[in-house]
Amino acid sequence: MAEKVLAPLAGNIWEILVKVGDKVQEDDELVIIEALKMENPVYSPCDGVIKEIKVSKGEQVQEDAVLMILE
Amino acid sequence: MPFLEAMGILYLTPNMITMWLIGLLLIYLAVKKQYEPLLLLPIGFGIIIANLPEAGLMKPDTGLIWLFYHFGIEWEVIPPLIFLGLGAMTDFGPMLAQPRLIFLGAGAQVGVYVTFFVAYAFMGFSLKEAASIGIIGGADGPTTIFLASKLAPHLLGAVAVAGYSYMAMVPFIQPPIMRLLTTDAERRIRMKKSRKVTQREKIIFPITATIVIVLLVPASAPLISMFMLGNLFRESGVVGRLSDTAQNALMNIVTIFLGVSIGATMDGDHFLQKQVIYIFLLGLVAFMASTASGVLLAKFMNLFTKNKINPLIGAAGVSAVPMSARVVQKEGSRVDKKNYLLMFAMGPNIAGVIGTVIAAGIFLTMLQ
Known part of the structure; x- marks a missing residue:
């Protein structure tokens, strides 16, 4: 069952903390989104494995953009 | 020996040296603590050079910094x-997305009026x-300077320094009050x-807002019209060059003249009078009261709304854009790290800027 990780707010992709194939647990930090000069961590919605990363560092994303897909 | 008699050092007073120390303190805070460095650094230096005897930098009509001050601030340009x-x-965007949050920007102006009242009724101003x-409580530097330069130019320096200092301290002033007033x-x-x-909508807003606000409070026109x-x-989206110049090059240029003239x-x-201590105390009261009234108004609105x-x-x-929005995000994430309040907080934050300008406009209309 694939789970999408969505951007909780608009901003810049500051850092991607995981790579494809990584095993993550619920509430692990996956990505840091920079908005208004503030670093906002995005947490994993569930346990799983990173299947796909849809964004790259420095990219501007809108709210609800798909950041990565978990499996 | 005319040269010896012209030496500034002969005219140095203890007050001047005290002011140097204050200037140095501001420079220290700017450099070491990064407290509003874009303002406090030039202000600190401005204080020092205005307290060098015989230098005449603030001498009316001829002094260099006086000219910056006169044409920049007294002429209401900067x-x-x-x-x-x-x-x-x-x-x-965040404000237009949830227009009800505008009320919070207005509610947080309560501190401005409370402080105004206290300063007048109890402190002898x-x-x-x-x-x-009182306008310090709006936590908006240029508006504070704008109003003080028109109503009480002799307090301008103290009011501006108090305002910018407290803005830098928003991350310390606000959280205890926010925690105290919320469960x-x-x-x-x-x-x-x-x-x-x-x-x-984003294009229609600045045009409509200018017309409506200036029709209601004409005295706010210089600030509101330029803001919009x-x-x-x-x-x-069609004048990227102008937008870029306004927010970068032009802004930086006028900030230089603003800071050094305020300092001077x-x-x-x-400056060294008991009054200044009162101004700093009242400024703090204003910040605290504005924070509290914003939080309490939100709680009050929750009594009537389903969508909390x-x-x-x-x-x-x-x-205090966007510092106070950041403080909100930080406080919210302390209890729920997956709660992203930052963009919601930008709504009242931006509305607060407009609210403060309107408050200043009302003061100008009533008092000038």
Whole structure:
């Protein structure tokens, strides 16, 4: 069952903390989104494995953009 | 020996040296603590050079810094130009997405009026002075300078320094009040997603807002009109060059003249009075009261709405953009790390800027 990780707010992709194939647990930090000069961590919605990363560092994303897909 | 007699050192007074120390303190805070360095650094240096005897930098008509001050601030040129840049930096989206949050920006102006009243009724300040002190609670530098330069120019330096110092201290001043006035459950409220705001709305807003606000409070026109013009540059999407210049090059240029001239208004004999301590105390009261009133208003609104507001975002109604919005995000994430309040907080934050300008406009209309 694939789970999408969505951007909780608009901003810049500051850092991607995981790579494809990584095993993550619920509430692990996956990505840091920079908005208004503030670093906002995005947490994993569930346990799983990173299947796909849809964004790259420095990219501007809108709210609800798909950041990565978990499996 | 005319040369020896002309040496400044002969005319040095203890007050001047005290002012140097104050200037150095501001420079220290700017460099070491990064407290509003863009303002406090030039202000600190301005204080020092205004307290060098016989230098005449603030001598009317001829002094270099006096000319900056006269044409920049007394002529009301710099604060509106700063607003032009701020407008170009501001995204009204979060506010337009949830227009009810505008009330929070208005509610947080309570501190301005409370302080105005206290300063006038209990501390012996005149009405004009009290208004210039109260406006500190709006947490908006250029508006504070704009109002003080018109109503109480002799307090300008103290009011500006108090305002900018407290703005830098927003991350320390606000959280205790926010925690005191909210329950854990309230701080955990996750707000419902905002709707998307279209470009058309974002273009119509600055034009309509200018017309409406200036029709209601004409005295706010210099600040509001420039603020909205800058925003129109931004949102129109067709004048990227103008938007860029307004928020970067032009803003930086006027900030230099603003900071050094404000600093230079603080000569020791005028500045070192008991009044200044009162101004700093009242400024702090203003900040605290504005924070509290924003939070309490959000709680009050929750009594009537189904779609609950996280009361923390009320604290962002004091302008201090975007520091107070960041404080809200931080406080919210302390109890629920997956609660993203930042963009919601930007709504009252931006509304707070407009609210403060309107408050200043009302003071000007009533008192000038």
